[in-house]
Amino acid sequence: MISRILIFFPKLLLSLLILMSLTTPSFGEGPKGSKVEKATSLFEKGNMLSQKKDFKNAIFAYQESIKIDPSLASVHYNLANVYVAVGNFEGAIAEYKKAIKLNPKMSDFHRNLGFAYALSKDGDNAKKKYEELKKMDPVQAEVLFQWIQQGKEAKK
Secondary structure (H helix, E strand, O other), X not given: OHHHXXXXXXXXXXXXXXXXXXXXXXXXXXXXXXXXXXXXXXXXXXXXXXXXXXXXHHHHHHHHHHHHOOOOHHHHHHHHHXXXXXXXXXXXXXXXXXXXXXXXXOHHHHHHHHHHHHHOOOHHHHHHHXXXXXXXXXXXXXXXXXXXXXXXXXXX
16 A cells, blocks of 8 residues: 555655654653553654654554543644554544644644545545644644645646
8 A cells, every 4th residue: 555655646746754853852752661651662762663654663652652541632743644644544544633622723633634535535534633733723724735735736
């Protein structure tokens, strides 16, 4: 699946991989051995693995972090980014929705959800997310629009 995306969406995929390299920051550390420290450590491990394109192990690290503390929106968001990279758009959409539920004001989360809808060929939801994002953050709405346009042009 990823090879098909590479053929049809080279510019789009490059944009996403650049975006993934700009992972959300760590959310702080708790006391040694605490739940927050363990979840943060796994989150950071997932970020490192994802930047090395070791997506299988990055997914595992993010999932383990979520098991420890499912309330960390950044972990859901980064897991969703990796799911997009491996072509699991259904999983990405679910994780972006969880991140948005935890932190509804993060426009990046909404932008990437719209992107995942577009990649999964769900144009109606991609358009709805774009319209919603225009009101929330016009700059991020424009980024989403550009990504969708690049994908359309790559198909031609």
